[in-house]
C-alpha cells in the first residue's frame with residue numbers, strides 16, 4: 566500500500582507556493598519584452614559547463630534579444646538577476662532536483678500519492694497527482710540539451726546584473742557572467 570509521506574507533501578507545497586514569489590520584474594533587474602525589428606540580437610552558446618561569454622555589454626535601458634544555444638549534454642539556464650537572488654534561486658532549483666521534477670537533462674514529472682479521506686480501508690488507498698516542475702520566472706529560461714531558445718529582455722537604467730545558470734553545481738563551476746551596462 567502506497568502512502569504519501571510527509572516529505573512529499575512538504576515538497577509539493579513548496580513547489581506550489583515558492584515560485585510565484587520569486588518573480589522578478591522590478592526596476593532593479595528589468596523586464597520581459599517584445600522583440601521589435603530594431604532589437605539587437607546577442608548569441609550565447611552554452612556548453613558543459615560554461616557560457617561562450619564572460620561579459621556581455623548592454624546599454625542602460627536597452628532591449629536585447631538573446632538567442633541561447635545549448636551545445637552541451639546537460640540542461641542549462643540563462644537567468645538574469647542580481648547575484649544574491651541567483652544564489653537564492655539555486656536553493657529552489659536544488660529542491661526541484663530533489664523531488665525529481667527537474668533532471669540534469671530536462672523537466673520530468675513525479676507522482677505524489679494523496680490519502681483518500683473518509684473511505685476507511687478503501688482500495689485503491691489514494692489518488693495520484695502528477696507534479697511538473699514550475700519554472701516560470703520571467704527573468705530566467707531553461708534550455709534543454711541540443712535546443713535553442715529565445716529570450717527578450719529590457720535592461721534597467723542602472724544596476725549590477727549577472728547572467729547565471731543556477732542548476733546544482735553549475736554556478737559553482739563558473740557558469741556565471743556579468744552584464745556591463747554602459
Ligand SMILES: [Cu+2]
Pocket residue numbers: 614640641642730731732735740
Ligand atoms: Cu548549467
